[in-house]
Amino acid sequence: MKILVCVKQVPDAEAPLSVDPRGDWITVPEGMVLRMNRFDTFALEEAVRIRERFPGREAVCIHSVSVGPPRVREVLKKSLALGADEAFHILLEGEGFVSPFETAGLIASLAGADYDLVLAGVMAEDDMQGLVGSLLAECLGYPCATAVMHQRIDEDARRVSVQREIEAGRRECLELDLPAVLTVQSGINRPRYPRLTDALRARKQEPVTIEAGRLGALAQRERLVSLLRPRRSTRGVFLEGSARDKARALLQALHEESFL
Amino acid sequence: MGAMRVIVVAERAGGEVLSVTREVLACGLELAAHAAADVEVLVAGNRIADLVRDLARTCAARVTGVESAQLALYNGEAFRQGLLQVLKADGPLLVCLPHTAFGSDLAPRLAAALDASCITAVEECRFVDGRPRFVRAMFGGKLRAEIVSERSVTVVTLVPGAWAPLPRQRAPEPRWRIVDVQIAPGGSRTREVMEAPGQRVKLDDAEVIVAAGRGIGDPKNLRLLEDLAAIFPRSGLACSRAVCDLGWLGYAHQVGVTGQTVSPGLYIACGISGAVQHLAGMKGSRVIVAINSDPRAAIFQVADYCVVEDLVRFIPLLLEEYRRWSEKGSLQTSRTNTS
Ligand SMILES: Cc1cc2nc3c(=O)[nH]c(=O)nc-3n(C[C@H](O)[C@H](O)[C@H](O)COP(=O)(O)OP(=O)(O)OC[C@H]3O[C@@H](n4cnc5c(N)ncnc54)[C@H](O)[C@@H]3O)c2cc1C
Ligand SMILES: Nc1ncnc2c1ncn2[C@@H]1O[C@H](COP(=O)(O)O)[C@@H](O)[C@H]1O
Numbered sequence: 001m002k003i004l005v006c007v008k009q010v011p012d013a014e015a016p017l018s019v020d021p022r023g024d025w026i027t028v029p030e031g032m033v034l035r036m037n038r039f040d041t042f043a044l045e046e047a048v049r050i051r052e053r054f055p056g057r058e059a060v061c062i063h064s065v066s067v068g069p070p071r072v073r074e075v076l077k078k079s080l081a082l083g084a085d086e087a088f089h090i091l092l093e094g095e096g097f098v099s100p101f102e103t104a105g106l107i108a109s110l111a112g113a114d115y116d117l118v119l120a121g122v123m124a125e126d127d128m129q130g131l132v133g134s135l136l137a138e139c140l141g142y143p144c145a146t147a148v149m150h151q152r153i154d155e156d157a158r159r160v161s162v163q164r165e166i167e168a169g170r171r172e173c174l175e176l177d178l179p180a181v182l183t184v185q186s187g188i189n190r191p192r193y194p195r196l197t198d199a200l201r202a203r204k205q206e207p208v209t210i211e212a213g214r215l216g217a218l219a220q221r222e223r224l225v226s227l228l229r230p231r232r233s234t235r236g237v238f239l240e241g242s243a244r245d246k247a248r249a250l251l252q253a254l255h256e257e258s259f260l
Numbered sequence: 261m262g263a264m265r266v267i268v269v270a271e272r273a274g275g276e277v278l279s280v281t282r283e284v285l286a287c288g289l290e291l292a293a294h295a296a297a298d299v300e301v302l303v304a305g306n307r308i309a310d311l312v313r314d315l316a317r318t319c320a321a322r323v324t325g326v327e328s329a330q331l332a333l334y335n336g337e338a339f340r341q342g343l344l345q346v347l348k349a350d351g352p353l354l355v356c357l358p359h360t361a362f363g364s365d366l367a368p369r370l371a372a373a374l375d376a377s378c379i380t381a382v383e384e385c386r387f388v389d390g391r392p393r394f395v396r397a398m399f400g401g402k403l404r405a406e407i408v409s410e411r412s413v414t415v416v417t418l419v420p421g422a423w424a425p426l427p428r429q430r431a432p433e434p435r436w437r438i439v440d441v442q443i444a445p446g447g448s449r450t451r452e453v454m455e456a457p458g459q460r461v462k463l464d465d466a467e468v469i470v471a472a473g474r475g476i477g478d479p480k481n482l483r484l485l486e487d488l489a490a491i492f493p494r495s496g497l498a499c500s501r502a503v504c505d506l507g508w509l510g511y512a513h514q515v516g517v518t519g520q521t522v523s524p525g526l527y528i529a530c531g532i533s534g535a536v537q538h539l540a541g542m543k544g545s546r547v548i549v550a551i552n553s554d555p556r557a558a559i560f561q562v563a564d565y566c567v568v569e570d571l572v573r574f575i576p577l578l579l580e581e582y583r584r585w586s587e588k589g590s591l592q593t594s595r596t597n598t599s
Contacts, residue, residue: 173452174450187511226405238566246567259492
């Protein structure tokens with residue numbers, strides 16, 4: 001069984017962001033704190049658990065893939081440390097908004113008919129579109145389940161039963177024929193720390209690079225015209241002064257609102 | 261090329277159209293007004309004639325029921341197949357869905373099949389030279405992007421709560437029809453819908469909710485939040501999904517789209533960034549206090565009182581000030597003064 005896991009590199013939520021002068025993307029300065037999209041860490045862990053569930057017989061092989069400029073090799077190295085057997089870097093130069101169709105088309109072109117299961121995160125923390133996994137399924141012509149909170153592949157590896165999370169924590173139960181694409185919701189598992197052997201292996205192993213131009217791609221279908229800071233809310237007040245001043249001001253406010 | 265059409269895909273559960281549909285309708289009508297377009301509502305299901313007629317009676321759009329026994333429960337492949345039989349893209353088209361588990365699963369399937377662009381979680385439409393720019397959050401809500409479609413067919417999903425629902429109005433001549441469709445078996449089968457696993461903590465009765473986010477940093481800091489909650493008479497402890505995922509608190513405490521929706525008098529968000537999925541569950545709180553070390557955190561866009569501090573330092577200070585204040589009796593005194 002072969003599993004492909006899509007991993008994206010995103011800025012850390014607490015990294016200060018600035019919009020580039022063209023106004024259509026953030027700047028990614030040298031030294032910016034970047035990491036693996038959290039939802040993808042759950043997808044990767046789920047792949048590792050599948051491999052553990054099918055020991056011996058036919059080895060489960062895990063590949064990871066990331067589309068982006070050279071910097072994304074870092075998350076691919078991380079994916080190797082977290083248990084991927086091989087990592088593929090689809091080199092797409094430049095920083096900027098990429099249409100999810102383009103990303104999905106590139107990954108589909110690399111994947112071909114090689115995988116029994118493709119896992120993606122339910123959403124990337126930077127563009128927050130939640131599209132690439134589903135579009136990848138469309139490109140490959142595979143069935144797809146989104147926001148998956150539980151999966152179980154049957155013994156002969158022909159079907160997978162999943163639970164997808166819907167509103168208020170309820171779950172839709174469905175069964176998919178393999179090959180299939182699942183987009184993984186956070187909380188499906190508790191990702192582990194890298195094992196020492198994997199970490200050591202990852203240090204020596206390099207991701208395989210393929211230039212985007214050599215793969216079939218879909219054209220951009222959307223254009224980001226501007227990226228703006230949200231308007232300051234009109235209702236909120238920022239408490240000023242020292243921490244102690246703020247504490248006093250907050251108590252006073254809560255008292256006036258009759259909570260204390 | 262034909263005239264522009266706007267399609268609203270209704271969300272249904274059992275025999276009922278969900279109220280979020282009227283929000284999507286409101287946006288659909290707004291978009292249609294700018295493009296001089298017609299609006300049509302599509303509802304997919306099995307034996308839905310009554311529901312289709314009722315909907316047509318209360319809105320100013322034509323309603324089409326797409327019927328098949330295979331459409332009783334939601335299945336992405338079946339719904340795509342069914343809707344595509346009435347959704348022929350012969351001319352410019354805008355398809356609007358709610359940004360719910362249903363809409364976000366179905367939208368990319370329709371977009372791929374219609375060769376359309378797809379823009380999700382839209383919160384606002386701005387018109388520049390008559391063309392819509394779809395405004396949505398990015399980077400955890402710290403930035404907002406304006407996106408335009410480069411295709412003649414566009415599929416969008418709309419964040420629940422972003423549009424006021426279209427009021428029910430009696431349509432003088434309701435227009436509706438039922439189309440029977442054939443659904444070929446696909447590669448996936450929906451079996452059932454399960455209730456949320458596990459018990460939930462009752463937060464409905466709490467007047468004050470103190471909520472923990474990943475920013476608490478360590479589960480031992482939950483003690484600080486419990487101590488803070490304890491100064492209020494009817495209070496409860498809640499958290500973001502991230503805190504549940506880390507195993508610091510059970511999913512029973514989660515607030516948000518996939519957790520509980522709460523609307524207490526006071527919601528104190530501690531170390532919560534303010535992702536739309538979290539906001540959806542607590543925006544209705546009367547007063548919101550946010551404590552976050554990042555002045556740009558999106559939670560401050562909805563908070564009434566914004567405290568930019570490290571919560572590990574700030575909450576003990578707040579408790580210390582509270583004790584000092586209540587020992588002096590000044591809190592009680594001023595309360596009797598005001599009441
Ligand atoms: C389909 C779907 C459904 C979802 N449903 C939900 C849901 O129901 N509920 C939900 O909550 N989320 C939900 N999410 C997840 C959501 O998108 C966010 O990932 C999540 O809400 C983030 O949680 P957080 O704010 O605790 O963590 P983060 O986003 O990591 O934010 C942590 C915050 O803490 C601040 N901080 C750090 N250190 C300190 C400190 N010392 N003092 C003060 N502040 C500090 C940081 O500045 C940051 O703002 C859903 C996502 C998807 C895709
Ligand atoms: N550039 C990328 N490289 C690899 N995987 C990606 C990329 N962009 C998105 N994905 C995958 O698709 C998921 C959803 O992303 P998005 O549609 O951007 O919200 C992510 O969680 C990743 O698993």
